[in-house]
Amino acid sequence: MISAHAGDFVWRAGGAIALATSRGERAKVVCLSFGERGESAKAWRAGRTLDEIKAIRREEAQNAAAALGAEIEFFDAGDYPLIESTELVDRLVRVYRELEPDVVLTHPLADPYNGDHPAAARMALQARVLAQAAGYDAPGAPLGAPPVFFFEPHQPEQCDFKPDLLLDITPVFDRKRKAMECLPAQQHMWDYYTDLAKRRGVQLKRNAGPNLGLAHDTMGEAYMRLYPQVTDVLA
Numbered sequence: 297m298i299s300a301h302a303g304d305f306v307w308r309a310g311g312a313i314a315l316a317t318s319r320g321e322r323a324k325v326v327c328l329s330f331g332e333r334g335e336s337a338k339a340w341r342a343g344r345t346l347d348e349i350k351a352i353r354r355e356e357a358q359n360a361a362a363a364l365g366a367e368i369e370f371f372d373a374g375d376y377p378l379i380e381s382t383e384l385v386d387r388l389v390r391v392y393r394e395l396e397p398d399v400v401l402t403h404p405l406a407d408p409y410n411g412d413h414p415a416a417a418r419m420a421l422q423a424r425v426l427a428q429a430a431g432y433d434a435p436g437a438p439l440g441a442p443p444v445f446f447f448e449p450h451q452p453e454q455c456d457f458k459p460d461l462l463l464d465i466t467p468v469f470d471r472k473r474k475a476m477e478c479l480p481a482q483q484h485m486w487d488y489y490t491d492l493a494k495r496r497g498v499q500l501k502r503n504a505g506p507n508l509g510l511a512h513d514t515m516g517e518a519y520m521r522l523y524p525q526v527t528d529v530l531a
């Protein structure tokens with residue numbers, strides 16, 4: 297999972313991460329920046345320095361990743377702006393080659409409110425393509441074709457985000473909430489993303505049909521696929 301800032305992976309995909317780790321699977325978050333300039337307004341207002349804010353956000357994100365059972369690696373590439381570079385893409389290629397992920401999660405490619413999010417997505421996708429190339433000079437075997445899922449942006453309509461996958465995160469929602477509460481710098485988001493999970497849960501039930509026995513308090517996360525689903529059975 298490739299996240300532009302320290303909090304993004306928690307709000308948008310904490311449930312998917314907790315589901316994977318609860319099945320005993322490995323989940324890794326690459327945090328390209330700490331969101332130190334653009335998503336830490338509370339700490340700036342409190343008079344903290346840049347280095348202090350980076351340290352605070354690093355610790356918060358580490359705690360949140362631990363609550364979800366995920367590994368986390370920080371690239372400390374800077375935010376507002378997050379500058380795309382061949383060096384960052386190369387570092388991501390090496391992560392893909394080492395991890396051989398079954399799925400890749402990242403931001404959607406459009407976000408008129410936040411240029412860092414599409415920049416992170418572009419680098420995540422470029423690195424995935426390069427990691428597939430037999431001739432790319434990085435350790436490990438060429439990557440297969442892990443599906444790419446875009447997680448839900450903060451203002452989905454403006455980001456051309458229309459869900460085509462609703463993930464049932466009910467069994468792990470308490471872990472997602474605990475991970476959110478590791479991020480007091482963005483406390484205003486806790487209830488917002490709890491409410492969103494409820495709404496996506498209602499839509500999930502509506503799309504699953506009335507007879508599947510889903511819990512009344514089903515919680516969901518929405519995703520979009522970048523590439524077509526591959527299957528030999530329509531279901």
Ligand SMILES: [Zn+2]
Nearest residue numbers: 300301304335
């Ligand atoms: Zn962000």
